[in-house]
Amino acid sequence: xxxxxxxxxxxxxxxxxxxxxxxxxxxxxxxxxxxxxxxxxxxxxxxxxxxxxxxxxxxxxxxxxxxxxxxxxxxxxxxxxxxxxxxxxxxxxxxxxxxxxxxxxxxxxxxxxxxxxxxxxxxxxxxxxxxxxxxxxxxxxxxxxxxxxxxxxxxxxxxxxxxxxxxxxxxxxxxxxxxxxxxxxxxxxxxxxxxxxxxxxxxxxxxxxxxxxxxxxxxxxxxxxxxxxxxxxxxxxxxxxxxxxxxxxxx
Numbered sequence: 215x216x217x218x219x220x221x222x223x224x225x226x227x228x229x230x231x232x233x234x235x236x237x238x239x240x241x242x243x244x245x246x247x248x249x250x251x252x253x254x255x256x257x258x259x260x261x262x263x264x265x266x267x268x269x270x271x272x273x274x275x276x277x278x279x280x281x282x283x284x285x286x287x288x289x290x291x292x293x294x295x296x297x298x299x300x301x302x303x304x305x306x307x308x309x310x311x312x313x314x315x316x317x318x319x320x321x322x323x324x325x326x327x328x329x330x331x332x333x334x335x336x337x338x339x340x341x342x343x344x345x346x347x348x349x350x351x352x353x354x355x356x357x358x359x360x361x362x363x364x365x366x367x368x369x370x371x372x373x374x375x376x377x378x379x380x381x382x383x384x385x386x387x388x389x390x391x392x393x394x395x396x397x398x399x400x401x402x403x404x405x406x407x408x409x410x411x412x413x414x415x416x417x418x419x420x421x422x423x424x425x426x427x428x429x430x431x432x433x434x435x436x437x438x439x440x441x442x443x444x445x446x447x448x449x450x451x452x453x454x455x456x457x458x459x460x461x462x463x464x465x
Contacts, residue, residue, distance in 0.1 A: 221407045223249075223406075225372025225392060228258040229261045230394025233394045253278050256281060260431050275329075277317060280332060283311075294438060316360075328363070353387055354369055366385075368414075370389075377391030397452050428447065
């Protein structure tokens, strides 16, 4: 009998529990039982602690993102918003985030698959959709962050909140997008990996969710940076462009 493997891979929940639960419901409806998380569980959104709890309950593996890395040690950060997101987490949440692995390797349908948050270099090294050939090649390198596992032919990452698939010379780079803070469109995204015997496939899935319900939660808890967060969720446009485009919560 030919074995079948189906895995859901998601990233960048950022404390948006409404979006996270919508994605988990979609995964459950497809009968997928293994969920892997590429990090940035908390921060930016209003319910980081609840997102950590849901992640620990539902995800078989979570790798560490940049927010997972710095938020637990930011009690005295100069930015009051960062301190708010830090304090919203419990001590146990912060300890769990600090001890997450940086990368993970697995094999699906004979392909070596590598997972990390941002790049093979660092959780803080960003590789955008529009990248150079050298940046593409570096995503498949063995580094101190990745360890000495098998050379990957498929790499999945998060961080830039922009879902895409690129295959070049037998290597496939996948950004799974963002569950809680998508910046390519306004629906949450995740990826399904499937192996049937030696046949490998992947699919980007977009899941709508109640954006206004999540905005209402952020308002109720008086979350900092509410204006930027609200516009990002409603438009899918990064906050650094809001002033340029004249975007506000009243639009």
